[in-house]
Amino acid sequence: MTKLTFENHIVTQFDGELEEIRTRLMEMGGKVEQQLQNAIKSVAEIDSAMAEQVIRQERQVDEMERDIDEACILIIARRQPAATDLRLIMMVSKAVNDLERIGDEAKKIANHAIILAEQDGPSKGYTEVRHLGKSVISMLANALDAFARFDVEAAMRTLNEDQQIDLDYKTALRELVTYMMEDPRSIGRVINILWVIRSLERVGDHAKNLCEQIVFVVKGKDIRHQTHVARHDH
Amino acid sequence: MNTTATLGTDNMAMAAVKKPTEGTDVSPFELAAEHATVGSFEVENAKMSIKNVNVYYGDKQAIFDVSVDIGKNEVIAMIGPSGCGKSTFLRALNRMNDTVDGCRVEGDIRMDGQDLYSPKLDVVELRARVGMVFQKPNPFPKSIYDNVAYGPKIHGLADTRVDLDEIVERSLRRASLWDEVKDRLYQAGTGLSGGQQQRLCIARAIAVSPEVILMDEPCSALDPIATARIEELIEELSQNFTIAIVTHSMQQAARVSQRTAYFHLGQLIEVNPTEQVFTMPEHALTESYITGRFG
Numbered sequence: 308m309t310k311l312t313f314e315n316h317i318v319t320q321f322d323g324e325l326e327e328i329r330t331r332l333m334e335m336g337g338k339v340e341q342q343l344q345n346a347i348k349s350v351a352e353i354d355s356a357m358a359e360q361v362i363r364q365e366r367q368v369d370e371m372e373r374d375i376d377e378a379c380i381l382i383i384a385r386r387q388p389a390a391t392d393l394r395l396i397m398m399v400s401k402a403v404n405d406l407e408r409i410g411d412e413a414k415k416i417a418n419h420a421i422i423l424a425e426q427d428g429p430s431k432g433y434t435e436v437r438h439l440g441k442s443v444i445s446m447l448a449n450a451l452d453a454f455a456r457f458d459v460e461a462a463m464r465t466l467n468e469d470q471q472i473d474l475d476y477k478t479a480l481r482e483l484v485t486y487m488m489e490d491p492r493s494i495g496r497v498i499n500i501l502w503v504i505r506s507l508e509r510v511g512d513h514a515k516n517l518c519e520q521i522v523f524v525v526k527g528k529d530i531r532h533q534t535h536v537a538r539h540d541h
Numbered sequence: 542m543n544t545t546a547t548l549g550t551d552n553m554a555m556a557a558v559k560k561p562t563e564g565t566d567v568s569p570f571e572l573a574a575e576h577a578t579v580g581s582f583e584v585e586n587a588k589m590s591i592k593n594v595n596v597y598y599g600d601k602q603a604i605f606d607v608s609v610d611i612g613k614n615e616v617i618a619m620i621g622p623s624g625c626g627k628s629t630f631l632r633a634l635n636r637m638n639d640t641v642d643g644c645r646v647e648g649d650i651r652m653d654g655q656d657l658y659s660p661k662l663d664v665v666e667l668r669a670r671v672g673m674v675f676q677k678p679n680p681f682p683k684s685i686y687d688n689v690a691y692g693p694k695i696h697g698l699a700d701t702r703v704d705l706d707e708i709v710e711r712s713l714r715r716a717s718l719w720d721e722v723k724d725r726l727y728q729a730g731t732g733l734s735g736g737q738q739q740r741l742c743i744a745r746a747i748a749v750s751p752e753v754i755l756m757d758e759p760c761s762a763l764d765p766i767a768t769a770r771i772e773e774l775i776e777e778l779s780q781n782f783t784i785a786i787v788t789h790s791m792q793q794a795a796r797v798s799q800r801t802a803y804f805h806l807g808q809l810i811e812v813n814p815t816e817q818v819f820t821m822p823e824h825a826l827t828e829s830y831i832t833g834r835f836g
Contacts, residue, residue, distance in 0.1 A: 315834050316832070316833050316834055317833050317834065318833060321833065386833075387791075387792055388832070389791065389795075389819045389820070389831040389832050390819065390820060390821065390822050390828050390831055390832050391828065391832060392832050393819075393820060394820065394821075527820065527821030
């Protein structure tokens with residue numbers, strides 16, 4: 308394979324259409340990244356106003372998903388894309404779904420932020436949220452960067468960050484269970500924190516999907532549901 | 542007619558392993574200049590086997606060192622820009638090029654192991670075994686019945702009128718035309734619609750029980766509905782026949798064939814399973830062509 312390009316079609320409008328869905332996917336990625344950042348911040352800084360803003364943004368993200376998906380369907384109907392063009396369109400259509408789900412998780416986190424802000428009690432679990440939140444945001448940002456440059460190496464590196472996130476998630480779970488055992492009065496609060504870190508772990512999974520889709524666009528290889536070792540054989 | 546002996550297996554092996562290396566700076570055009578066909582051009586169950594074929598029109602070479610197998614009961618599609626040699630190549634398979642002045646075919650073309658360019662071979666018999674359907678429907682100016690009956694008659698395939706009737710009906714049924722023409726078998730074939738005429742030509746081709754059917758852009762003069770019927774027919778025919786089809790419609794190649802061969806400037810660039818060619822072509826030139834990036 309030579310360098311991946313989505314330009315130089317005989318029909319130049321086709322170039323424009325592919326560029327358009329790429330740009331819009333990046334916009335959506337940026338929006339979702341910001342939404343997630345704010346959601347984590349609203350938990351960590353007990354900021355209900357910010358949480359409500361995150362919830363409101365959800366509708367915009369849904370609309371973006373629908374619009375980009377529509378654009379993809381239109382290109383398929385109009386241009387009958389093949390090879391890299393087809394793979395890009397399929398990827399974008401799947402990626403918007405993953406981004407929308409990340410948006411959903413951000414909204415769930417924001418909902419818990421509001422509940423947590425209304426409850427009194429010791430602020431247990433915030434360190435875990437901050438720590439996991441930082442890793443997850445970094446992973447999502449890396450995945451979007453890799454998409455912008457169609458960088459398979461970066462996508463593979465980012466993909467493996469999910470293992471660390473899963474590990475941190477398990478560690479955080481154990482600590483939260485300890486808090487609940489130490490002080491049963493904290494159970495209500497800690498369960499909310501637990502849902503937050505569960506959402507963060509899910510975001511990691513969606514970011515991983517994005518990375519797999521980048522590999523699919525560039526290499527034409529489907530690396531979903533493979534073990535770590537098998538992935539590296541490619 | 543020049544026919545040269547089969548070249549050694551070393552050349553075949555070399556052609557097989559030469560693939561565009563990922564991440565190299567070699568331009569696809571340089572790769573093409575090295576005569577490197579990529580993909581799976583050999584099959585286990587070959588009906589026709591083509592090795593190192595060159596075709597010349599006078600001094601001008603039209604086909605460069607093409608080697609490919611056509612599997613039994615396979616539909617193989619040949620695609621490529623105009624003038625890439627795909628029709629010339631197709632016509633070499635049943636020696637239709639013999640009729641072109643100054644046309645010379647070198648190399649080795651075999652069907653079931655038999656050398657098709659052997660001087661001992663009866664060309665008329667060959668063209669019954671390797672039938673052809675052309676771009677423009679070309680029924681004889683005769684009745685529908687006679688169009689189909691002509692081949693079996695001259696090849697002596699039917700002893701009695703009853704036999705002949707049976708062959709005509711069976712061929713028209715196989716070409717999905719019977720129901721539309723059974724009540725007017727003795728009317729002129731040229732009075733049918735374009736799509737029906739093309740199916741009549743297919744019926745005429747299969748009436749002599751060929752082993753291979755060559756189709757040279759069989760749908761390019763037809764509307765989408767007639768095209769769809771021919772495509773459905775190709776699918777059915779492939780159960781009994783081996784089919785090689787040249788088409789300008791990539792969607793058609795994607796729909797009807799199991800393997801796709803991409804020709805460029807007289808060279809066979811890539812042969813691969815159709816699903817691979819249209820999702821993940823191996824060669825950059827194939828990629829450019831099927832994604833619409835060619836001038």
